[in-house]
Amino acid sequence: MVQNIKKRFIKPKALAFLGFLLVSFIIWLMITLSGSYVSDIRMQLAYENVPEEKLLLGDPDSYLDASVYASGYRLLNYKIFRESLSLDVASFNEGSQRFFITRAEMENSMKDQMEGLEVRRVFKDTLWLTLGENTFRKIKVSPNLTIGFQEDHEFSEPLKIIPDSIEVRGPEDLVRKIDSLTTASLVLRNLKDDFEKEVQVVIPDSLNGLQLSRESVVISGKVARYSEKILEVPLVVENVPEGVSVKTFPANIRILCKADIDDLKRVVPSGFRISCDYNEISKNPAFLLPRVEEKPSFVKSVTLLDTKVEYLLKRS
Template sequence: MLNKLRSKLLESIRNKKLNVFGFFLLLSFLFLIIGKLSGKYTETVAFNVSFDKVPENKVLLEKKKQKINAVISSNGFNLLPLIFFNRPVKIDFESDLYYNEDHYSWIASKSSHKIKSMLGQKVEMLSVKPDTLNFYFETLDTKKVPIKLDANISYTVGYDVLEKLVVEPDSVTVIGPENIVNGIMELSTEPLALKDVNASFTMPISIKIPKMDGVLKLSTPKVTVSSEVVKFTEGAIEVPVTMINVPKSLTLNYFPKAVTVLYYVPLNRFNEIKASDFKVVCDYKEIAETEKNTMTPKLTSVPEAAKSTRIKQNKVEFIVVK
C-alpha cells in the first residue's frame, strides 16, 4: 500500500501543468495520504548488506549482492523513511559470521537484534528472511616489502639536504594471490622530480601498483617523503698526516706533514669544525712490498656535520731515513 502511495505522490509532483482545480485535487490527495499514513501497515523491506571489520587478507568472491528481507509493522509515518531511505545492514565479520567448512554464514536468529535497532522502538519486526545467508571469502597472501623512492631532486646552489630523504612508512604490506605476492621483492613510488629546491619539504607520493592479473591491495596507497634542506658552505682546513704500520726498524721522513681537507657543511655549523675532528692516515703496509716513494693519504675520521669531504693532495712523498 505504501509503495502505491509513494508512486502516486511522485507522479503528481512531476506534472507541471497543475491548474487551480488540480491544486485542490492535489491538496485533497495529500490529506488522503496523511490519513492513510496514520494507519498501521505491514510491509516487507529489503536491506542491502555491507561488511565491517573484514581482515585485509579476505576478499568476498560473490559479485551479486545479497539482501535481507524484513517483515515489519508500524504506522505509515514510521515506515515511509525506511522505504525511501533504506540503510544497509552492517555485518561484523568478527562477531556476526560463523565459519562453516568453506564459507561464512550469517544467521538471522543470532543477529536480528541489529536490524531491530535500525528500525527504532516504534517499528515492530515480525520476521526476517532468509534465516541464513552464506558468504564465500578468498584468503589472500600477505607480504611486507620495502619502498624504493624514485626521486630526481636538484637543489639551488648553496643548498643541500641535511640528511638523507625520509620515506614513511618505509615498507608496506602487499595483499593478493600467493603466486603474485611471492614475486614482489620491493615496490617503487611514482617518479618525484623537483628542481632548484631551497627549503625543507614534506609531500605525499603514490606507490606504483604492479599491473598484473588478480586482486592486489596495499596496506597504504601512498607514502610521505620529507627532507630537511639547509644552506651549505664549503670549508678548507689543514689536517696533520699520520703514518701507520711503519716497522719499528724504519724511520720515515715525509712531505707534506699536513694536507688540505675540503668539506661541505651547514652554514650554521661552520664554526664547529676543527682540525682535530678529522684524521688523515698513510698506510705503509700498502707500499711495503713495492719500490714506490709515495703514499696515498686517506680520511679515516670526519665530523658528523661535514659531508662531501675530500683531500686536496692525492700523494705524500717519503724517504726512508737509516
C-alpha cells in the same frame, strides 16, 4: 489567452476548488498510508564483526530481497531512508570451504533490526561468504623524488621519511607479492630551504584490496649552502718498525673540504688525520697511499688532492 487562464484561477471559486482538491488528496493519502500492505523490499547488506584474522574475499552479496507486511507509513519511511541490514559475520555457520547464514537466521536478523516490519519471507535460501586469511607485514616505503638544488646547496642530513615503513594487511597471496612501496611523485625545483611534505603512498592496481595502516608519509629534508676549502694536513706514517725512519714527499697532504658555509671557518688542519701504512710498502714499493682517518662531523666530504706520496727510508 494566458492572461484569461490566470484570471479564471485567481477567482475565488477557482481557489476554493483547488483547496478542496488538495485537502481531498491529503485525506486520501492519510487513509491509504494508515492501511497495512504486503510489499517486496530490497535491503542493502552491511557485514559487521569480521574476525581480525579473516577478510571477505570475492564479491559478497550487497543486497537482500524480502517480502514484508507493514503499514503504509512504515513502508514509505523505508522507501525514503533505505535502511540497511547488518549481518554479524562472527555468527555465520562454518561450512567445508565457506561460511553461510540460513534463511531463518536472516529473517531473525530482520525482525530484530527492522522495527514495524513483519517479515513474511526472505527470498534467498542461503547467503554464502568466502573468508580468507588476513595477514600483515611491515613494508618499507621508498620516496619517488625529483630534486633540483640551487647552486651550492645540498642536503645537510639524510632524507627522512616518517614512518619509513607501514603495515600492509590483506590476503596472504597479495601481501607476499609486496617487497616495497613507493610514494606518489614529488618534484622540488631550485631547492634552497628545508622542506616537509605529506605524500600519498601508491598501491599498484594489481594489488587493490589491501589495507594500509596509513595512506601517506611525511618526507622532510634539511638543506644547507655549501662551500669548499683547501687545507694542508701533516701526513702520519703508521706501523713504522723500530730502527726505521720514513720521510715522505710531500710531508703535508692537500685536501679539499666541503662544509656548510657557516661552518667553513671552523675547518682547520688540526681537525683532520691523514695517514698511510708502512706495511703497504711490500705491496707497492714505488709510493704510499694516503687516506683520511678522521674528520670533523660537520664536514660533508673530504677529497684528497695528493693521492700518492713518494718516500725515503732511513735505517739506523
